[in-house]
Amino acid sequence: MKYGIIGGTGIYDLNNNLTEKTIKTPYGPVEIQTIKIEEDEIIFLPRHGKGHQVLPHQVNYQGNIWALKEYGIQTILATAAVGSLRENLKIGDAVVLKDFIDFTQNRKNTFFDGEKGEIAHVSMADPYCQDLRNLLKKQGLSQEAIYVCTQGPRFETAAEINFYAQIGADVVGMTNVPEVVLAKELGLCYACIGIITNMATGLTTTEATGEEIIEAVNQKKTDLTQIFIKIFKEHQKTEKTCSCQTALIKV
Ligand code: HPA
Numbered sequence: 001m002k003y004g005i006i007g008g009t010g011i012y013d014l015n016n017n018l019t020e021k022t023i024k025t026p027y028g029p030v031e032i033q034t035i036k037i038e039e040d041e042i043i044f045l046p047r048h049g050k051g052h053q054v055l056p057h058q059v060n061y062q063g064n065i066w067a068l069k070e071y072g073i074q075t076i077l078a079t080a081a082v083g084s085l086r087e088n089l090k091i092g093d094a095v096v097l098k099d100f101i102d103f104t105q106n107r108k109n110t111f112f113d114g115e116k117g118e119i120a121h122v123s124m125a126d127p128y129c130q131d132l133r134n135l136l137k138k139q140g141l142s143q144e145a146i147y148v149c150t151q152g153p154r155f156e157t158a159a160e161i162n163f164y165a166q167i168g169a170d171v172v173g174m175t176n177v178p179e180v181v182l183a184k185e186l187g188l189c190y191a192c193i194g195i196i197t198n199m200a201t202g203l204t205t206t207e208a209t210g211e212e213i214i215e216a217v218n219q220k221k222t223d224l225t226q227i228f229i230k231i232f233k234e235h236q237k238t239e240k241t242c243s244c245q246t247a248l249i250k251v
Pocket of ligand 1: 174
């Protein structure tokens with residue numbers, strides 16, 4: 001079986017033993033890296049490109065998700081760097097995203113824009129795969145969080161963070177929307193771990209440095225990769241109860 005890992009800030013490659021490939025998609029070419037683990041193949045896709053040259057609002061989200069589906073992947077685990085809006089969620093903690101609030105603007109956020117005459121609406125009742133979330137919980141990742149996605153690339157003001165916290169967000173980032181939405185449109189099982197790299201604006205008087213962000217992610221990287229590989233195997237064995245393959249409603 002083939003499985004996908006989408007890595008966020010600071011998680012650019014899994015190890016040195018990988019093969020690089022380019023997948024052609026209607027949204028442009030996408031570079032992936034693959035490693036063989038026994039009879040399985042893990043495909044790694046650095047969301048921001050290798051070396052972090054692509055800004056959050058410029059990521060080719062459509063190309064990335066299309067490429068993984070095209071390559072034969074049904075299950076994706078992703079990571080994303082996030083800021084914390086809650087005192088109890090600390091730098092270095094990993095949270096399982098359970099829902100999102102979208103404040104992005106003008107992103108290409110659907111495969112069904114009406115241009116090909118296909119009209120569809122995807123249900124967001126369960127944006128993150130419930131089966132994968134259950135498996136993450138079993139692996140000890142029991143803290144769940146609501147993610148607010150901002151347009152970036154600037155960070156938020158203190159007033160914005162205060163507002164996002166009041167409307168129910170726990171963590172903030174710039175990349176999970178539309179990634180999670182596009183995965184659901186293609187019927188993929190997708191879950192995402194937020195790695196807390198900083199306290200959001202106004203929750204601390206010291207700004208996080210770039211090095212601190214990378215350091216917080218690096219500490220989690222090896223652990224999470226091992227956990228993801230275990231979960232892929234378990235997910236393959238367990239009976240599916242999620243709604244990922246039936247969430248797209250064509251009209
Ligand atoms: N805001 C937005 N995106 C982020 C942050 C933040 O504080 N930290 C990591 N990604």
